[in-house]
Amino acid sequence: MTTTTAPAPPVDAAPPTPRPGAARALLHNRLALAALVFLTVIIVCAVFAPLIAPADPNAQNLLGRLRPPAWQSGGSTAHLLGTDQLGRDLLSRIIYGTRVSLLVGAGAALLAGTIGTFAGLASGYFGGWTDRIVMRVADVQLAFPAILLALAVVGFVGSGLWYVILVLGITGWVSYARVVRSEVLSLRSRDFVTEAHAIGVGHLTIMRRHLLPNVMAPLATIGTLHIAAAVVAEASLSYLGLGVPKETVTWGGMLADGQLYLGTSWWIAVFPGLALMLTSLAINITGDALRDVADPKAYRR
Amino acid sequence: MTSSHTAEPLLDIRDLRKEFPGQPPSVAVDDVSLTVTEGETFALVGESGCGKTTLTRLLLRLLPPTSGSVRFDGTDLLSLDHAALRPFRRQMQVVLQDPYSSMNPRLRIADIVAEPLVTHEEWARGRRGRARTRERVCELLDAVGLDAGIVDRYPHEFSGGQRQRISIARALALEPRLVVLDEPTSALDVSVQARVLDLLADLQQRLGLTYFFISHNLAVVSRIADRVAVMRQGRIVETGTARQVFTTPEDPYTRRLLDAVPVPDPTRARRTAAVASESAESTIV
Ligand SMILES: Nc1ncnc2c1ncn2[C@@H]1O[C@H](COP(=O)(O)OP(=O)(O)OP(=O)(O)O)[C@@H](O)[C@H]1O
Ligand SMILES: [Mg+2]
Numbered sequence: 001m002t003t004t005t006a007p008a009p010p011v012d013a014a015p016p017t018p019r020p021g022a023a024r025a026l027l028h029n030r031l032a033l034a035a036l037v038f039l040t041v042i043i044v045c046a047v048f049a050p051l052i053a054p055a056d057p058n059a060q061n062l063l064g065r066l067r068p069p070a071w072q073s074g075g076s077t078a079h080l081l082g083t084d085q086l087g088r089d090l091l092s093r094i095i096y097g098t099r100v101s102l103l104v105g106a107g108a109a110l111l112a113g114t115i116g117t118f119a120g121l122a123s124g125y126f127g128g129w130t131d132r133i134v135m136r137v138a139d140v141q142l143a144f145p146a147i148l149l150a151l152a153v154v155g156f157v158g159s160g161l162w163y164v165i166l167v168l169g170i171t172g173w174v175s176y177a178r179v180v181r182s183e184v185l186s187l188r189s190r191d192f193v194t195e196a197h198a199i200g201v202g203h204l205t206i207m208r209r210h211l212l213p214n215v216m217a218p219l220a221t222i223g224t225l226h227i228a229a230a231v232v233a234e235a236s237l238s239y240l241g242l243g244v245p246k247e248t249v250t251w252g253g254m255l256a257d258g259q260l261y262l263g264t265s266w267w268i269a270v271f272p273g274l275a276l277m278l279t280s281l282a283i284n285i286t287g288d289a290l291r292d293v294a295d296p297k298a299y300r301r
Numbered sequence: 302m303t304s305s306h307t308a309e310p311l312l313d314i315r316d317l318r319k320e321f322p323g324q325p326p327s328v329a330v331d332d333v334s335l336t337v338t339e340g341e342t343f344a345l346v347g348e349s350g351c352g353k354t355t356l357t358r359l360l361l362r363l364l365p366p367t368s369g370s371v372r373f374d375g376t377d378l379l380s381l382d383h384a385a386l387r388p389f390r391r392q393m394q395v396v397l398q399d400p401y402s403s404m405n406p407r408l409r410i411a412d413i414v415a416e417p418l419v420t421h422e423e424w425a426r427g428r429r430g431r432a433r434t435r436e437r438v439c440e441l442l443d444a445v446g447l448d449a450g451i452v453d454r455y456p457h458e459f460s461g462g463q464r465q466r467i468s469i470a471r472a473l474a475l476e477p478r479l480v481v482l483d484e485p486t487s488a489l490d491v492s493v494q495a496r497v498l499d500l501l502a503d504l505q506q507r508l509g510l511t512y513f514f515i516s517h518n519l520a521v522v523s524r525i526a527d528r529v530a531v532m533r534q535g536r537i538v539e540t541g542t543a544r545q546v547f548t549t550p551e552d553p554y555t556r557r558l559l560d561a562v563p564v565p566d567p568t569r570a571r572r573t574a575a576v577a578s579e580s581a582e583s584t585i586v
Contacts, residue, residue: 190402191397191398191399191402191403192402192403192404192405194358194363194395194397195395195397195403195468195471196416197363198361198363198390198393198394198395199390199394199416199417199420199421200386200387200390200391200420200421201416201420205420209405209408210405213405213407213408214405214406214407
């Protein structure tokens with residue numbers, strides 16, 4: 001037969017979903033763009049900290065203690081954001097602080113994401129007792145605060161960057177697992193999964209080929225939220241002195257240092273706090289934008 | 302029922318039963334027995350919810366039956382374990398109703414059509430396999446009347462009729478003996494439907510396929526079926542050749558169905574349909 005089936009215009013394809021308000025979308029995109037630029041700066045700071053930072057973040061100068069930011073009286077351009085109680089350059093410390101923050105954020109999200117995705121795939125796909133066990137463990141996990149686990153780890157094995165990542169990673173998997181599971185529950189009864197079964201495709205291949213690619217969009221959203229949360233959690237742990245060792249520069253540690261001087265030298269705590277807040281905000285905004293662009297096609301009908 | 306003694310049936314379903322748990326348990330398939338001979342189109346008709354899809358899931362072993370047996374080419378499928386079932390999976394392929402949910406939106410057409418190949422054929426794997434598979438996919442797309450240039454596109458770019466052709470191409474990839482078609486045209490426009498039915502008839506003739514065709518549309522069934530079984534509330538109420546069932550229905554339920562939808566004599570229906578699809582040739586599926 002000689003049909004001339006042009007692949008071109010889908011006659012009865014699903015209509016494109018209308019975009020909610022072009023102006024709002026544009027504004028949203030500008031915000032996302034700003035967030036993305038900010039994050040890029042943060043990442044560049046983390047990678048090239050020694051090249052960018054104007055001073056050694058740990059160099060003390062007891063004669064130049066508690067210097068205010070450059071624009072205040074008594075400040076100098078040698079220390080744009082001022083110095084802390086030991087005379088260390090705040091700007092340099094904030095720049096170095098990005099390293100721990102991003103490492104912990106990304107590491108924890110990656111670890112939690114991996115555990116959660118596997119757990120969610122297995123429990124959603126196999127159901128039955130696999131599902132029951134995974135969900136029970138998740139409940140137990142949720143009932144047990146991450147900070148408590150961190151305390152226990154620090155108490156028993158000591159503190160350190162990798163322990164922080166491990167604790168935040170292990171405690172963060174539940175939200176990934178829940179989302180993946182609920183997505184899989186609806187995916188697994190879709191016809192393309194049924195057909196894969198009929199063809200004889202194995203369970204692992206079905207998960208890898210048919211399920212995983214279809215849960216990536218929600219995973220990315222949760223991932224960004226979790227990075228932001230982990231950055232804050234690391235700061236909290238370091239603030240409590242439970243995070244990384246004192247010599248390592250972290251925003252949380254700086255906050256802790258600064259709180260004693262909040263009345264007299266506000267900049268010591270405010271600048272790292274601001275860095276933390278803006279980073280977490282930027283990651284969240286980027287995550288939202290990611291979710292919006294991840295699925296422009298109405299593939300769900 | 303006494304079937305002809307010429308050959309063993311390709312598909313032999315005996316007393317197949319499926320109860321879904323509940324209070325009381327619902328019987329979706331109620332002791333169904335039927336046989337499908339190689340090379341024929343066997344149509345199963347019945348209204349929505351009568352258990353047609355459940356029956357196909359049972360015979361494809363996607364769902365465990367409560368009792369009964371399914372023999373394919375003399376082998377009891379229900380007694381086979383996962384590994385022993387594999388060679389039979391490749392001989393039975395399926396095309397489902399909803400052309401929108403029957404394709405993974407994240408896969409390219411090439412990978413969708415190639416899935417049976419990479420699952421069953423040693424040669425289709427690895428780097429060299431990719432090129433050969435691609436060639437085969439293009440052949441298959443050609444066979445179902447699609448342009449081979451679409452291999453790198455994604456499913457959402459196609460219409461329902463085109464997607465159903467892609468599904469058919471996938472079902473044919475392994476040169477199966479039996480193709481189970483679960484309402485393959487019911488989601489399509491009438492003109493598109495006619496062309497897909499023509500394609501199926503054409504492929505059957507060329508490849509010697511056996512169809513297990515499910516539909517609630519008697520007009521469609523009268524066009525393509527050699528034999529027909531009528532299902533009602535999980536039971537087969539009547540079986541026979543298409544001519545018998547459509548011209549001299551024995552069961553009152555069948556008669557009611559026929560009265561509701563006037564269906565012309567099957568042989569005449571085929572002719573008119575052929576003419577109708579001739580005139581529809583210029584429109585794009
Ligand atoms: N997994 C299940 N659990 C419980 N009941 C089910 C299940 N699957 C199907 N059923 C029931 O079995 C009956 C037959 O369903 P089935 O899908 O086989 O009908 P069908 O003839 O294919 O209908 P349609 O024409 O709408 O596709 C229905 O009453 C349905 O509610
Ligand atoms: Mg059905």
